[in-house]
Amino acid sequence: MTGPRTRTLLVRGLAAVRGPVALMAVLGLLAGAFLVTGPRVVDRSADAALGDLLAGAPAAAREVGVTSPPSRPLGPPATADPPREGPVAPFEAVDAVLRDVLGPEVSGLLGMPTWAAQSEPAALLRPGGTPLRPDTTRAVLRAQSGLDAHVRWVDGGAPGPANDTGTTRAGGTRHPVRVVPVALAAATARAWGVAVGDVVDAVPEGTADPVRVVVTGTFTPLDPGDGFWAAEPRMAGLAAIPDPLGGVTEEAALVADVASYGALSDALWRAGPGVPRDAGSPVLAASWRYPVDAGRVRTRDVGSVRALVTRLDTDPRLRSVPGRTLTTTTGLGGLVDEHATALAATAVMTGFATTGLTALTVLVLALTALVALARREAETALLRARGGSLRRLLVTGAVGPVLPVVLAAAAGAVAAAIALPGTTGRTALVQVSVVALVPALAGALALVVGVRARERRDPGSHAARRVRVVRVLRRAVGEAGVVVLAVLAVTTVRSRGAEIASGRQDWFAALVPVLVAAAAALVVLRVLPPLARRAAGVAARRRGLVAFLGLARSARGGARGALPVVTVVVGAAVLTLLAQLTLTLDTERETAALRTVGAEGRVDALRLDPEDVEALLARPGVGSVLPAYVEAAEVVLAGESTPVVLVATDVAAYGALVEGTALAVPDAPAEGQDGPVPVLGGPGLAPGTADLVVRGQRVPIRVVSRDSDLVRVVDGRSAPAVLVDLDALQDPVPAVRADTAFLDSAGARALLGAAEDPAELTPSGRVSGVVSADAVRADVAGLALPRLVTGTYLVGAVLAAALTLVALLLLLVASRAERAAAVARLRTMGLPRGRDRALAWVEVLPVVALGGLAGAAVGLLGPTLVAPALDLAPFTGSLTRPPLDPSPLVALGVAAGITALGGLALVLDAAAARRGPLADHLRRGDTA
Amino acid sequence: MTTTTSPGAARPAAPHEEPDILCDNLVRIYRTEGIEVVALQGLDLRVERGDLVALVGASGSGKSTLLTILSGLDTPSAGVARVAGHDLSSTDRRARLRYRRHTVGFLFQQAAANLLPYLTAAENVGLPMLLAGVGRRERPRRAREVLDVLGVGDVADRRPAELSGGQQQRVALGVAVANSPRVLLADEPTGELDSRSSDEVFEAVRRANEDLGTTVLVVTHDPLVSEHVARTVGIRDGRTSTEVLRRDGEAGLVAEEYAVLDRAGRLQLPAAFTGRLGLRDRVRLDLEPDHIAVRPGHDGVDGKEGA
Structure with missing residues (x-):
């Protein structure tokens, strides 16, 4: 035989409240998992969104581009001279400088770089001098790297270096050239009637000399959407160049290998004998393209990309390439800014949902803790009567039962962290801690207040009045505090909406719906008793006892605690807000799509x-x-x-x-x-x-x-x-x-x-x-961020509804014993069997309906209140900030849904009560 | 017909030692939803050390309120309540806690309400010791002793749900006396028991009184209890109204009933007396040389005249 220990009291005491403890543990587990998973999912979505953004952006925007114009010609072209090697291609030299400027971090994010050199458009002639086509047909000559990797060869193969020679005529002068092997798009070749092996002379506009090319292959792009083609769409097919006088001119590109750079430039503009080969080409504009691989970039790389954008503007190495004037272009700065804006908008959108859900979870946990404490009220009173100190009561009555919640929350957080690799910020850890400790704090507070109230010394008549006044003042001050907080939060979100929308984290502002809902709940708590009393007065004049009794009990607060009402109102507000925003997103997405198309x-x-x-x-x-x-x-x-x-x-x-x-x-x-x-x-x-x-x-x-x-x-x-x-x-x-x-x-x-x-x-x-x-x-x-917001809202709505249902069940559980006692008394007075359920409905549903209506009203106002911080554009495809147009019908629907949840809770409670131990039913009379 | 009272007949001589329980003009007023309920209205009571006193009275007469105050769970609105030297009107919360741990033991009417359902009988008895800071090794031994004294040592390892009502209440008594309190307060300890169990419990209470020297104040409706104690105090409308003192006489136990005259000179006449003589509303008092005569207020109304 052993004496009891504190541990014994703790462990065995849990069994007495195993239902609420299990509920709290489940909520703690889910909350821990949710709070750790949430930011990681957001991180992943942010990475995916950056990928979406890069993939959807124009090729020029998602790459670092460098261009170099043709060099200044040193003297007139030596047209009649025999072919020379031509200028040295600048590609490798500039690439080395660029790699240096890009740095290893950004270089790791790049896809396959390409470079090219291109002439001005040239008219195409048969070697005999007849036009290739009867209408105006032109093409640019382009020495391009990497062609082979982006095409499927329809006929022939990739062009190689220029080895053969030929002679063209430039303004009556014989112009010996090396024949440049080229390839062209199969569609272009079909349109022009050109085949592999055909020889074509390209006669540039302006002062450059003709060049002779031979077709070595025709191709089709492997992926026409590939950014490779975006730099020069004429490579992939004929391009229609609008003519101011009407109609279009069709142009294409003849693509040579970069090894033909010298031959091409030499044919177009043969430099004099004394001109050095590294002086550059006076006829070919060179370009280098360093596309960012959308699959490699993560949000954490945004800083490196921003730094690169700055370097591209300021780095002196780009201005020190001999004989070259380099111009860099990139849209990456704009893209990462756009990404940051989208992330900020997402944070605001999901913030309202996650904050609302967290608050709702906290409320339900606190409510469950109070129910658990209420179940052990007799035990607490007994321990106190036997001389239990307040500290011991706190340990055994309030803190002990919530230890499983702390463990469950920690387990949920750890499990989520293992299941979904990523980083967990301090904010998430603080949130998990708060959620885990809330039941203990709520229980401890309620226990201390209860013990103090029970043991309050009799203060005498005057002092009692003073106590009443203090109580009334305390409530008024508390209510005023909540209202002031709500007003401050609304003011914050309205005055700093633009900052918040642009990425400033503000949890106070994110709490707007919750705080306004809490303020509305206080109004409900004030308004409900007189309303219910009045309704009870009306019911009293009618036949039937149940309506009167139920409403009278409702007015007295039998089934009404402040916390359940606050929970119902907050739940309804969160549900309505999520529903409103989801509906608006859907509508605006449709509008944006229709406007785009x-x-x-x-x-x-x-x-x-x-x-x-x-x-x-x-x-x-x-x-x-x-x-x-x-x-x-x-x-x-x-x-x-x-x-x-x-x-x-x-x-x-x-x-x-x-x-x-x-x-x-x-x-x-x-x-x-x-x-x-x-x-x-x-x-x-x-x-x-x-x-x-x-x-x-x-x-x-x-x-x-x-x-x-x-x-x-x-x-x-x-x-x-x-x-x-x-x-x-x-x-x-x-x-x-x-x-x-x-x-x-x-x-x-x-x-x-x-x-x-x-x-x-x-x-x-x-x-x-x-x-x-x-x-x-x-x-x-289907984009990452819209999917994230939609998913968050869907999960949020389900969880909010579930938590509200749990709160309603707790409301019923908390008042069940007292209601059962009242029913037992009323039975002795002749209340017909089965009317006890009606009594519960009449007593509870008005509270739920009014709470639901108040919450729905807050949810209806919500989008308007937080409008300055909300930008739905990134989730709708709209290019401008879409309007927020709350729908009263949605709010009414949610209020009706909350009332239906109340009905469901009543049904479940009745079923649970029926399954209760027979002895409980038999003993109801004991307390009657 | 008259009823008469004699000076000093109802009160025992004041001892020199302070009584274990002393209530003087005790008042307790509850306020519930704005309504004031006067539960005790100037109650006087004195219980000497080692006494076993029964407290009887109709429902709502204030018995339980008195016990709640004496157990330190409630405070009086006015008047004096002293138990074993503790002035319950002025003790702070900490002192009250010590008082509950060491000075009084309390036995509630419902046996289940005295025990934690998830602890065994021995653990329940050890609980007050744990709260009072008794050593871990000593608790089981002392709990066993207490249970043995009360005749429930054989169920020490059973939980309350596995005990009969009588056993539960005896274990509860063990809980109440676990820390050897000077005063035991019991609120109808046999109210839910059959007569046999009731006997067992009362016998256990008596044993605690006699063997442990504990002063016992027991609220009861049970004649088995009230008729087997030396002193039974009756409460009516929040005041002590009558006392029955029992002593062993030649012909067995002799009971003498007294009315209580409080400090303000108020006297409550037993209902049986007033009913039988039709005394109501106003009565006429006549001071005689050795007694006070109480007569109906309207002579000749019912054809009778007081003597």
């Missing part, structure tokens, strides 16, 4: 002739194809220029096509009038006359109507749109030809799946791409 679907082409339209219409599933011309243009009014997106089409048909979507346009402008062309204008374009600058021509227009939603995106730029009838625009500007076709969603789906290569969609082969709003929306939604 211009309709549900779009076909892009070099030019769309009627036969192209007919070919598209002939495709199965395509119901309508609306030709249009879309271009970034300008509207000039009173000398001020406003960038706009010109959409020229059949306006009436376009209105019908986009009807019912976010792109819906007002009535079409009047047609067939002399004078300025009537147009519909977007925001900022005041009705009246102005000039539209299109293809270098000023066209008088009359803005007949303005629509604030008429905004479109073109070339990655969002601007007010000018919607004009295509026929009306073609009168003053005949060069405007349809290069776009708008489709409905079915047509877009049909064309997207119709052909692997869009060029195959029409016999002319001019279609360059098909895009649908759904695909754009899906692309944006």
